[in-house]
Amino acid sequence: xxxxxxxxxxxxxxxxxxxxxxxxxxxxxxxxxxxxxxxxxxxxxxxxxxxxxxxxxxxxxxxxxxxxxxxxxxxxxxxxxxxxxxxxxxxxxxxxxxxxxxxxxxxxxxxxxxxxxxxxxxxxxxxxxxxxxxxxx
Numbered sequence: 241x242x243x244x245x246x247x248x249x250x251x252x253x254x255x256x257x258x259x260x261x262x263x264x265x266x267x268x269x270x271x272x273x274x275x276x277x278x279x280x281x282x283x284x285x286x287x288x289x290x291x292x293x294x295x296x297x298x299x300x301x302x303x304x305x306x307x308x309x310x311x312x313x314x315x316x317x318x319x320x321x322x323x324x325x326x327x328x329x330x331x332x333x334x335x336x337x338x339x340x341x342x343x344x345x346x347x348x349x350x351x352x353x354x355x356x357x358x359x360x361x362x363x364x365x366x367x368x369x370x371x372x373x374x375x376x377x
């Protein structure tokens with residue numbers, strides 16, 4: 241998988257891809273229209289952040305590249321790549337339980353609080369991808 245040079249793009253599959261962890265300085269793109277929503281991405285080697293309609297969706301520290309992000313009522317799935325292990329925070333439903341699956345392996349169940357956020361650690365190394373599936377229980 242390669243970084244997303246245009247910072248964010250729509251895929252033919254109806255998913256979005258975003259982020260460029262190779263950038264030394266922060267780059268951002270506002271007002272990306274897709275599926276009736278407006279997205280904003282900020283990305284560089286230190287952080288990648290995605291907002292939809294002004295609301296937080298995804299953040300990773302350090303920065304990552306995400307491909308195939310798909311949100312459903314049941315959760316979210318995507319593939320992620322980065323230089324090193326990343327802490328990923330997702331905005332989901334408030335006070336709900338989610339099963340976390342990373343690279344086909346069960347990574348446990350997490351409960352969101354009032355803010356609806358869940359934070360997961362993903363082991364990454366340059367040039368390798370990890371698939372993440374977060375499903376509401």
